[in-house]
Amino acid sequence: MRAAEYGIPFMPMMSIKGSDEMNLLHPEFKPMIDPFTGKKIVLVPALEPDVGIVHVQKADIHGNVKLLPPYVADVLFMRAAKKVIVTAEEIISEEEMIKEGPTIPYYHITTVVHAPYGAHPTACYPYYAYDRAHIAEYFAAASAGAEEFKAKYLDKYVFGVSSQEEYLQKIGGKERMKRLESWKESREKWMELYTYE
Amino acid sequence: MSEKFKVTLDELFVYNVAQTIQDRTTVFHGVSSPIPMTAMYFAKLTHAKDMVYFGGVASSVDPNPPFLPPTTNDWAMIQGRTAMVTVDKIFDLAQKEYTRLKGGQQ
DSSP: OHHHHHTOSEEEESSSOOOHHHHHHOTTOEEEEOTTTOOEEEEEEOOOOSEEEEEEEEEOTTOOEEOOSSOSSHHHHHHHSSEEEEEEEEEOOHHHHHHHOOSBOGGGOSEEEEOTTTTTTSOBTTTBOOOHHHHHHHHHHHHTOHHHHIIIIIIIIITTOSSHHHHHHHTTHHHHHHHHHGGGTOHHHHHHHTTOO | OOOOOOOOHHHHHHHHHHHTOOTTOEEEOOTTOHHHHHHHHHHHHTTOTTOEEEOGGGOEESOOOSSOOSSSSSGGGGTTOSEEOOHHHHHHHHHTTOOOOOSOOO
16 A cells, blocks of 8 residues: 555565465565565565545645544555545534644545544544443354344444434433543543443 | 452553563554553553554654554644654555554454
């Protein structure tokens, strides 16, 4: 993906040593002799996603994005993908964005969607912590097989809702959201969320 | 004289992983790795005070979390950190052989 970000066809890697396992897992990787040092290197082809969908804390209408840690490879996704859909907790004004300082500028972003609680059931700090009880429900349904998962989870939370508002009602509405936001009240409240089932 | 006491399997794992960490080394754990995370933090608080600790995919150098969360990528893991280094940069360091990957994924 770094190669896609740089606009180059592949990335030479030193940390991957060519092996039978590598050939089996990644037949697309190619070993090569570095023409400068004569050392063995492995070439990894660029991975350029057609579309990247990334949930962020703040965006403005132009597509400037303010991303707060802990993020993982989100900035890399946004730079590597051909098109980027950003869903944001908050849409802020251009003036506010200038004050905040965007993490990534608008020309990387194709479209912005205002989606409060768009990261649920995972966390989007500082707004809300992750929903441990909901993830447990998801896990139980997913572990029961494809049919059970469709009946118990997808039909209820994905196909069975017509809007984000309806989804938020289904997951427990304001009461649940207030609980997920309670992490910032105190350390004890925060820790409680991790034992809440 | 040795004293007998009970430990859980998790505690035993944490202790043994911590023993593999030497002071002044650089360590990193991945996501969903509470045992390596606890072991690294334990090592840093005991025999490896000068180890460089990358707080997993939370991108933190030497974080000082208010508590250890069950997920290893959490707002808690960015508290009190010295610097932010995103995970792709940590892999760059590993490639340069500056990082000795310890613990690993559960």
